[in-house]
Amino acid sequence: MSDSTVVGLHDEEQHHPELLHHFAEPQQQRDAASLGMWIFLATEVMFFGGLFCAYLIYRRMYFGDFGAASKSIDATLGATNTAVLICSSLTVVLAVWAAQTALRKLLIGSLVITMLLGMVFLGIKAKEYKDKFEEHHVPGASFSFDHVPIPGHPGQYANPRHAEIFFSLYFIMTGLHALHMIIGLGLFAWLLFMAWKGRFTPEYHTPIEIGGLYWHFVDIVWIYLFPLLYLIDRHP
Amino acid sequence: MATTTIQPVERENYLNKEYGVGSWLFTTDHKRIALLYLISITFFFFIGGFFALLIRLELLTPASDLVQPDTYNKLFTMHGMVMVFFFLIPSIPAVLGNFLVPMMIGAKDLAFPRINLLSWYLYIIGGVMMLHCMLTGGVDTGWTFYTPFSTAFSNTKVVEAGLAIFVAGFSSILTGLNFVVTIHRMRAPGMTWSRLPLFIWAHYATSIIQILGTPVIAITLVLVVAERTLHLGIFDPKLGGDPLLFQHLFWFYSHPAVYIMILPSMGVVTEIIACFARKRIFGYSFVAFSSIAIAVFGFLVWAHHMFVAGISIYAALVFSILSYAVAVPSAVKVFNWTATLYKGSIHYDAPMLYAFGFIGLFTMGGLTGLFLAALGIDVHVTDTYFVIAHFHYIMVGGALMGYLGGLHFWWPKISGRLYPEGWARLAALIVFLGFNLTFFPQFVLGYLGMPRRYADYSHMPEFQVLNVLSTAGATVLGVGYLLPMLYFLWSMRYGKPAPDNPWKAAGLEWMTSSPPTTFNFEQEPIVTWEAYNYDELDTGHKQEVKVVG
Amino acid sequence: MYFSVWAALLLGTFITYKVAYIDLDRFNAAVALTIATIKALLVALFFMHIKGAHEKLLKLVVISTLFFLFILLVLSMADYGTRTWS
Numbered sequence: 001m002s003d004s005t006v007v008g009l010h011d012e013e014q015h016h017p018e019l020l021h022h023f024a025e026p027q028q029q030r031d032a033a034s035l036g037m038w039i040f041l042a043t044e045v046m047f048f049g050g051l052f053c054a055y056l057i058y059r060r061m062y063f064g065d066f067g068a069a070s071k072s073i074d075a076t077l078g079a080t081n082t083a084v085l086i087c088s089s090l091t092v093v094l095a096v097w098a099a100q101t102a103l104r105k106l107l108i109g110s111l112v113i114t115m116l117l118g119m120v121f122l123g124i125k126a127k128e129y130k131d132k133f134e135e136h137h138v139p140g141a142s143f144s145f146d147h148v149p150i151p152g153h154p155g156q157y158a159n160p161r162h163a164e165i166f167f168s169l170y171f172i173m174t175g176l177h178a179l180h181m182i183i184g185l186g187l188f189a190w191l192l193f194m195a196w197k198g199r200f201t202p203e204y205h206t207p208i209e210i211g212g213l214y215w216h217f218v219d220i221v222w223i224y225l226f227p228l229l230y231l232i233d234r235h236p
Numbered sequence: 237m238a239t240t241t242i243q244p245v246e247r248e249n250y251l252n253k254e255y256g257v258g259s260w261l262f263t264t265d266h267k268r269i270a271l272l273y274l275i276s277i278t279f280f281f282f283i284g285g286f287f288a289l290l291i292r293l294e295l296l297t298p299a300s301d302l303v304q305p306d307t308y309n310k311l312f313t314m315h316g317m318v319m320v321f322f323f324l325i326p327s328i329p330a331v332l333g334n335f336l337v338p339m340m341i342g343a344k345d346l347a348f349p350r351i352n353l354l355s356w357y358l359y360i361i362g363g364v365m366m367l368h369c370m371l372t373g374g375v376d377t378g379w380t381f382y383t384p385f386s387t388a389f390s391n392t393k394v395v396e397a398g399l400a401i402f403v404a405g406f407s408s409i410l411t412g413l414n415f416v417v418t419i420h421r422m423r424a425p426g427m428t429w430s431r432l433p434l435f436i437w438a439h440y441a442t443s444i445i446q447i448l449g450t451p452v453i454a455i456t457l458v459l460v461v462a463e464r465t466l467h468l469g470i471f472d473p474k475l476g477g478d479p480l481l482f483q484h485l486f487w488f489y490s491h492p493a494v495y496i497m498i499l500p501s502m503g504v505v506t507e508i509i510a511c512f513a514r515k516r517i518f519g520y521s522f523v524a525f526s527s528i529a530i531a532v533f534g535f536l537v538w539a540h541h542m543f544v545a546g547i548s549i550y551a552a553l554v555f556s557i558l559s560y561a562v563a564v565p566s567a568v569k570v571f572n573w574t575a576t577l578y579k580g581s582i583h584y585d586a587p588m589l590y591a592f593g594f595i596g597l598f599t600m601g602g603l604t605g606l607f608l609a610a611l612g613i614d615v616h617v618t619d620t621y622f623v624i625a626h627f628h629y630i631m632v633g634g635a636l637m638g639y640l641g642g643l644h645f646w647w648p649k650i651s652g653r654l655y656p657e658g659w660a661r662l663a664a665l666i667v668f669l670g671f672n673l674t675f676f677p678q679f680v681l682g683y684l685g686m687p688r689r690y691a692d693y694s695h696m697p698e699f700q701v702l703n704v705l706s707t708a709g710a711t712v713l714g715v716g717y718l719l720p721m722l723y724f725l726w727s728m729r730y731g732k733p734a735p736d737n738p739w740k741a742a743g744l745e746w747m748t749s750s751p752p753t754t755f756n757f758e759q760e761p762i763v764t765w766e767a768y769n770y771d772e773l774d775t776g777h778k779q780e781v782k783v784v785g
Numbered sequence: 786m787y788f789s790v791w792a793a794l795l796l797g798t799f800i801t802y803k804v805a806y807i808d809l810d811r812f813n814a815a816v817a818l819t820i821a822t823i824k825a826l827l828v829a830l831f832f833m834h835i836k837g838a839h840e841k842l843l844k845l846v847v848i849s850t851l852f853f854l855f856i857l858l859v860l861s862m863a864d865y866g867t868r869t870w871s
Binding site: 021022023024028031032035036039040042043046047048049050051053057058061139140141159161162164165168169171172 | 413
């Protein structure tokens with residue numbers, strides 16, 4: 001439906017092949033795409049924000065029980081995953097830089113490593129979920145959390161019902177985050193495909209930039225999820 | 237050689253450029269998408285109206301004789317859900333906003349035309365899910381989905397309704413996103429922020445709310461669905477969950493949502509008043525910034541819906557004070573419109589009648605909102621018909637009248653035809669009278685103590701008279717809404733062809749043809765004049781305009 | 786320069802992890818969240834290029850989003866926090 005016979009102000013100029021018809025010039029298109037992605041990230045902040053709100057309220061209400069539940073998830077795996085994502089953010093900025101400087105091999109390599117790191121993250125997550133399933137910490141009919149001591153309060157045991165709330169939030173928050181990772185992997189697979197076909201140049205690599213913004217955002221969410229979920233009360 | 241008859245050639249415009257279902261369903265033209273929305277939201281308006289009719293018919297008698305209470309619960313729930321999420325929230329932004337925003341700023345289209353089309357498809361998918369939900373049993377939780385009834389006890393189709401609204405919510409988010417980027421990035425040369433029509437400022441403010449608020453209700457509905465399907469106990473008191481947490485998260489969006497519904501309408505009214513008083517808007521900056529202020533303050537007041545739900549009294553005090561604050565920018569607008577009318581050259585065309593109706597009814601609705609913001613009064617009238625009357629004054633007397641006024645005002649531009657002015661003025665009058673007859677008695681009913689959401693009020697039979705009046709008003713109102721539908725359709729075939737600027741209005745959209753061509757402007761306009769330059773237009777001062785659509 | 790940010794992020798993670806095992810009573814959470822915020826800022830400013838942005842608009846988008854998130858969290862907590870007063 002898009003019409004390419006429009007009379008614009010820049011007939012004489014070579015139209016960049018990626019310039020869409022309703023934009024006057026490539027810089028305008030780039031600025032629009034960038035602002036669009038930032039605003040989309042703003043919606044994602046509020047989307048996760050609702051969950052953080054629920055989490056903070058219940059953590060305050062049931063601090064001891066949450067502490068006990070938090071202690072039962074593997075902080076080492078969580079920390080490892082944090083490091084994995086941080087490394088993947090580095091490879092993403094390298095990919096953007098490679099696109100800006102027309103270093104095709106570095107671009108493709110960075111995109112591949114980013115995706116591999118993303119898959120490592122998901123793999124570790126899967127292991128964590130499997131552990132939780134085996135320990136009957138998945139909310140639902142088979143949930144059990146009996147006789148788990150509250151950290152710092154010897155002799156007191158966590159209320160299993162409140163612990164179940166913790167695990168509900170744990171699975172919803174990390175699950176939603178993992179879903180965003182999977183979508184990110186899909187996005188990067190597409191970027192990799194386009195990069196392989198040589199579609200990106202120093203003048204046009206907007207998809208990589210805005211894909212990168214998305215990936216960094218997912219990293220930032222995890223940067224907050226890790227201490228909040230894993231490190232509530234770790235001291236013996 | 238055959239003789240050729242000279243026939244007036246219909247100029248190519250966005251309507252006749254391409255024919256065929258595909259050219260509409262796969263369009264990226266913001267104007268066609270606006271019409272797709274127009275048809276869809278009108279459809280849902282009549283569905284919501286149908287439920288309203290059943291509600292009013294039931295309330296003619298004190299006993300629950302037309303429908304069972306369980307069914308009545310479904311009626312008011314679905315009336316609310318359809319009207320809020322599938323009519324009011326999209327209405328002006330998706331129809332008038334989509335059509336006009338690019339034209340008013342001198343652009344060829346929105347920043348992301350394909351995302352615009354995606355928005356419409358998401359709306360349709362959500363709408364189909366909602367329809368399916370309604371046809372296979374419906375929901376009875378109230379449009380407010382309060383827990384733990386919605387999560388644990390209701391045995392109606394809560395999940396499907398929740399997911400339908402979730403999907404429609406993303407339609408709203410993407411529309412807002414599109415508008416903000418468009419307004420920032422695609423203004424024509426010379427179109428500075430202070431030259432923008434106030435309709436644009438209103439939509440900008442609305443978009444901020446859509447972007448920041450809607451995701452919160454999205455995640456809240458996800459949590460309700462998760463709790464219902466997976467039995468994750470976030471709001472379940474049996475597990476130590478707090479039902480009030482749901483209300484906090486729900487109203488964090490749903491209060492700003494009411495500003496999504498009213499701000500665009502205020503933008504429409506501003507355009508209409510300037511045109512039909514032939515004057516620049518009094519206090520342009522005040523009106524512009526009050527739109528932004530409403531958007532910002534609107535996020536700070538949500539718990540005034542929870543005064544009697546069990547929040548702490550200290551929190552209630554804070555929210556009460558903030559609720560008073562949010563009324564100030566709205567009042568600023570009303571003062572500015574009034575000042576604009578003063579010594580203006582008033583014309584009483586149909587759009588102006590709707591604008592007048594808006595000012596009066598919105599003011600009444602707004603003032604009764606202040607009554608509700610006072611804790612003492614709220615304890616007495618919350619969950620009564622007083623609240624229902626309050627919000628219908630704003631949403632129907634306000635937002636819907638603004639929408640109708642805007643449809644009339646821009647109809648010549650959208651369709652290339654003139655609607656019949658006599659019928660339009662009659663319809664406006666019928667709507668105004670019908671509206672007041674329907675909803676004014678409800679203020680009285682509420683103050684006297686009739687609770688909302690009750691099918692059976694036979695323990696308070698003295699309320700019947702007012703209820704009968706209200707139902708009578710509703711039928712009048714229904715006629716008033718049907719008339720425009722009929723004559724708009726009529727005008728598409730038999731209406732007089734419209735000139736480019738039948739109202740001699742200011743604004744870039746009026747400098748295109750009626751209807752406009754697909755890309756609006758043949759050449760990018762260059763703006764050198766201030767908004768609402770009616771003094772220049774009326775004294776024949778020619779503008780340097782290099783645009784012809 | 787990206788590499789120094791990356792190193793700082795990894796260091797921050799390591800510190801957060803180790804400090805969690807030390808008993809600081811109420812300050813554990815504050816320390817962890819402060820470090821998390823610094824890390825988030827580093828990612829946003831340097832990896833997402835807010836630092837070099839020529840337009841103030843991006844900063845406005847980020848700040849207003851955080852402001853409203855803050856409102857959601859703080860005003861809700863204000864209710865829960867004051868329910869047991871008097």
